[in-house]
Each structure stands twice: as structure tokens, then as C-alpha cells.
Amino acid sequence: MKKFLKNIGPGPLVAAAFIGPGTVTVCTLAGVGFGYSLLWAMLLSIVATIVLQEMSARLGIISQKGLSQIIRTEIKNPILKGFTVILILSAIVIGNAAYEAGNITGGVLGLQTVIGNPNIEIGGFSINTLSIVIGALAFVLLYIGNYKLLEKVLIGLVTLMSLTFLITAIMTKPNISDIFMGIFVPKFSGDSILTVIGLIGTTVVPYNLFLHASLVKEKWQNKSDLKYARNDTIIAVVLGGLVSMCIIISAAAIQSQDISSASDLAKGLEPLFGSFAKYFLALGLFAAGITSAITAPLAAAYVASGCLGWNSNLKSRKFRAVWAFILLLGVLFSSLAIKPIDIIKFAQIANGILLPVIAGFLIWIMNKSSILGVHKNNTKQNIFGFLILGISILLSVATLNKVFQLNIF
Template sequence: MKNWWRNVGPGVLVSAAFIGPGTVTVCTLAGVNYGYELLWALLLSVLACIVLQEMSARLGIISQKGLSDSIREEIKNPILRILSVVLVLSAIVVGNAAYEAGNITGAVLGVTAVAAPLEIPVGAFQLNLWSVFIGAVAFAILALGNYKALEKIFTGLVIMMSLSFLITAFLVKPNFSEILKGLFIPSTGSAGLLTVMALVGTTVVPYNLFLHASLVSEKWKDPSQLNIARKELVTAILLGGAVSMAIVVCAAAPAFTNKVTSASDLAVGLQPLFGRFATWFIAVGLLAAGITSSITAPLAAAYVVKGCFGWEKGLKSFKFKAVWAVILWVGVFLSSLRLKPIEVIQFAQVANALLLPVIAIFLFWIVNRRAVMGKHCNSLFQNITGLMVIGITIFLGARSIYTVLQ
């Protein structure tokens, strides 16, 4: 147990990033509106997440570089290099700003479930002071720079949320035959493609590919530790996927009869386990999930910018801090606008799912370069699974863009 605890870190941070308010909200909406029909989409996204994050972890340990560093160094043509760097920077900055707004909005949902809203007029819109408060908390934690402590905090939060939702999923007495059908028989039923994309986006988060490679390169220095990293990663992602599915199962319970519009509605599925304390539990859970995700999104963006521009210094440098601060406060600003919280969170998930194919293609190309990976470049099986994942993400992304345009 002591050795296991010492090796916990990057994989749990990946899970903590996608078990955020977006996961709780999108999975709850899927369960309320479509029952168990879309569990297959979550299963698919968990498998895709393992395939892509394993490549990212392998790249970080073997090359001791982040994904953006590798892209900048391995593209030799100056024009293609500039275009690729601009594309990556644009994708991550836009995606993380949207995702950050969803994270902070989700945390605000948790606060306002048990506290009164705090808004003041600023020009043509109302400024949500709770969004500013959440942003300030995330800023303070990032400014401290004690990431080893954060790893342990995130681990505790993930374990707490996991046990709560998994136990609750059993207590609501679900129909297990329907669950198996939903897991293994793909069907969108009455659900739209954007809902499927949101479920994929809530698990396979593009910025996690950059964050994971950078974190494992700091934690593990020897290629012999690759198996440890894989075990930690697979365990963490499977647990995160199980939590996402448990939330869908909870939301599919008969107790959900009305449209989910707030954190207090999300608490209904927890009432069999926590009774009248359900609202408090989901409020604390959403707040914690929102803060942890609000930390990982700006941190990943800072690692991306660092790699793209070849900065030597990282966590403690002013430029690195300036990047995550900008992403954080852009998220605070977007969260403060008078938009429906659930729409902001769903938009963030769809935006990330649309960015995924672009980032996945870059990663796939890098881990197939023997000059970078040596004997640890992709095997035939890894290439086949990787191409399948990329093909699925391209298809879903193209179809969802077409749907939006229509």
C-alpha cells in the first residue's frame, strides 16, 4: 500500500481532471433523458482514453519531454512547424478557456445549492461573485506550487466521489440487464449526436494528453518505470469511467422525474444514501470537482505554451504562471456571464471533443517516430487501436460539426 501510494500521481490527476462538474452534469443529463442507452459511449470513451493517455505517458517517460515540446522539435519544416504550433496553441487556449468556464460554473453550482447567489451589475451583464471566489481559490492553490500535496488531495477527492457514486448506483436498485444492454449495444435512441460527443468529451480531454506527458516526465525518469506508470494510469481511468457510469445509473433512477437545472436537482440521485444530506454532499462534491478541474486546465495550458516556445523554466517561472493565470481568469469571466450553467458545461465538453482528433493525430505521429521513442515506439497492435480511436473521433467530430451547421 505504501509503494502504491508513492506511485499515485499523474493518472489520478487525469481522472481528477475529467471527473469534474462537466462529468457530473453531462452524465446526469444523459441518465435523466436517455436512461442507460448511452452507457456504450462512456465505455468507448474510457477505452479510447486509456489508449491515448498510455501513448502520452510513454512519450513523457521515454523522451522526458512534453507533447508540445516534441511537436516543436520533430517538425523540421519551419512553415509546418509554425502552423502546427499555432494550431496547437489555438486549440488548447480556446478549449481550455471554454473548459475552465465550465469547471468554475460547476463549482458555483455546488456553492449556490446551499448558499444564496451573489451578483452585482457590471455594465450590460451581472458579475457572479461566486465565480470570482472560485477563481481566487484556484489561483491561490496554483500560486503555491505544491503539486505533490495536490496529488494527494486529488487522490482523496477521487476516492471519496468514487465510493459515493458507486455505492449509490447499487442502492438505487438499477436494472442490470438494461445496464449490460446499454454498455454493449450501441444505440443513440432519441439522443442527439452532440449528447454522445459531450459524453466522449467528458472523459477524453485533449489537454490531458499534454498534461500527462509533462507530469510523468517529472515524476518518473527511467524507462523501466513505464509499467508502473501504465498500471497507475489504467487503474485511475477505469475508476473514473466507473464513476461516470455510476452517475448515469443514479440519474436514470425513477427519482429523477423533472428536468435537471441545478445542483440541488443532481442531489436527488444521492438521497437513498445520504438522505437530507444529499444536497450538501453534491454541493461539496461539485465544489471540490470544480476546483480540482479548474487547476488542471490552466496548468495544462501553461505546459503547452512552455513546450511550444521552448521555455527552459516551468512551474516557478513568471511566464509559466502568467499563462495559467490568463486561462484561469478568462474562465472566470466567461463563467460570470448570464448564461445557463448547464449550457456552459455542455458547450465545454463538446468543444473539447471537437479538438480531440487534431491533438490525437499529433500524438500518434510522435509516438511512431523511432528517433524519439526508440524501441518504445508504437507496436502494430497499438497502431491499430490508435487508428481506430482517431477514426472514431474524426467521424464523431465531423458529424457533430455538420449537426451544428444544420
């Protein structure tokens, strides 16, 4: 057990990154709107995420480089390289800055459910002090620059989040046979297609591929460690997927359709199952918000460092400057209740285009013997990889359809 725990590391950080307030909200809406019938989409998301994240981890350990570093060195055509680097920087750095406010706000909503809303008025502005508290906590953990400490804190928060959502789901006393039907018997309709794509899109996250490749080399340096990285990835992603399923199951217990966020879910469960359900869910939402508030700036810093050829050391000035900028914007937008709609729309577009580009590049690079040697993809890994590439293209089209209202679906 001690050896097992010693080799759990970057995987939970990846799970922490994809289970943010956005995931909680999408899963809540899926449960309220469609009951257990979309649980199969989460199973598909778990498999897709494991395949891509395993590739990313394998690449990081064998090459001892981040994904953005390899992109910068392997794409030889200057025009294509410039386009790819700009797309990555736009989607990950600017995108994470836009989403960071949502991450912090999610953590704030969790705390507000328990301790209220301590706003202060300054110069006509209403400032949410909880946003500043969460931002300060994230800043301290990132500034210390100790990977092992960061890893332990995030593993603890992911464990807390997992337990709270699991307990909440159990409290709803779900029908087990209906759950298994929802997981293994796919049901699909025109009304649910955007929700299905949303569930997959919040789990298969482009910036996690960059984050994972960079983090594994902080933990492991030897090829013999690949088995630990693979187990770490599978356990963490499955755990993260189960958390998402628990949220869907909890939301399915609510009869009212007047639910639009996770905080509404917490309030909706209270009359059915008492205040305990509300507090468990609030703790889970807080953990989801703060873990994503830490990992999003961290991922942006790794991406910027790799794309621009900087030192990716956690304590380097340029590295710290990137995550501090992302965190500051998130705190500012969240504490003043500013909604950067245009920036978020831009981030959605960039991420929508980026996912198939990065998935395609990752599959290409994972077949290069010059980088991976005997550890390149085998036939089975390539088959799964290309299937997921097809899914990512569908996600990309759906995202552009949603943003530009093209009415493709």
C-alpha cells in the same frame, strides 16, 4: 500498499481534468434521456482514453519532454508547424479560458446546493462570492508550485468525488442486470447519437494528452518506471469512467424529463431519496468543478510553454502568467455570470479539429524509433490507435455539425 500508493500520481490528475461539470452534465442528460442504455459509450470512452493516455505517458517518460515540445521540434515544414502550433494554442489556451468559467461555476453550484447563494451587489453588478473563493483556492494551490502537494490535493478531491457519486448511485438501488446490459449490449438510435458523441468527447479530451506527457516527467524519470505509469493510467481512467457511469445511473432514477444540469439532478433526487442524496451529489459536483478549475489552467500553461519554447517549470514567471490569465478570466466570467458564447463556440470548433490532428500526430510519433527506441508502438497498440483515430474524426465532424448546424446527422 505503501509502494502502490507512492506510484499513484499523474493519472488521477488526468481523471480530475476530464470529470468536470461538463462531463457531469452530459452524463446527467444521458441518464435522464436514455436510462442505462448508453453506458456502453462510457466503456468505449474508457478504452479509448486509456490507449491514448498510455501513449502520452510513455512519450513523456522516454523523451522527458512535453507533447507540445515534441510537436514544435518534430514537424519540419514551417507552414505545417505554424498551423499546428496556432491550432493547439487556440484550442487549448483560449479554449480552456472559455471552459474555465464553467469549471468554476460547477464548483459554485455544488456549494450553493449546501450553503445557499451569497451574492453581493456592487455598482449594479451581482457578484458571486463563491466563484472568487474557488478561484482563490485554485490560485494558491497553483502558485505554491509544488507538484507533490498539487498531486495529493487532487487525488484527495478525486477520491471524494468518486465516493460521493458512487454512494449516490447505490442509493438509487439500480437494477444490476440492466446496468450490465447497458454496458455490454450497445443500443444506438438517431436520437442518441449526439449524446453518445458527447459522452466520448467529454472523456477523450485533447488537452489531457498534453497535460499527461508533461506531468509524468515531474513524477518519473526512468524507463523502468513505465510499468508504474501504465498502472497509474489504467486505474485512474477506469475510476474516472466509473464515476461517469455512476452519474448516468443516478440520473436514470429520475422520472422527470425537466433536468438540464447536475444541480437539477441533485434537486431531482431529493424527493426520491431524501436530502442525503442531494448533499452527496453537491459534494461531488464541487469536487468535479474545483479539480477541473485547477487542471485546465495548468494544462494551458504546459501547452503554451512547449509551443513557444519557454521553461515549463511550475514556478517560472511565464508559466505562472499563463495559468493566472486563464484562472482570472474564469473567475471573472463566473462571478459576473457572463457567458462567453462566441469564445466557447470557437473553442468547440478548435477542439473538434484538434482531437484527430493530435491523435494522428501521437500515433505517428509513437512509431518513431529515433524518439522512443524499443518503446515505440507495437502492432496491437497501433490497431487500437487507428480505431480511436477514426472515432476522433467522427467526433470532429459531429462537433462542427453541432456548431454550424450542418444537419449531417
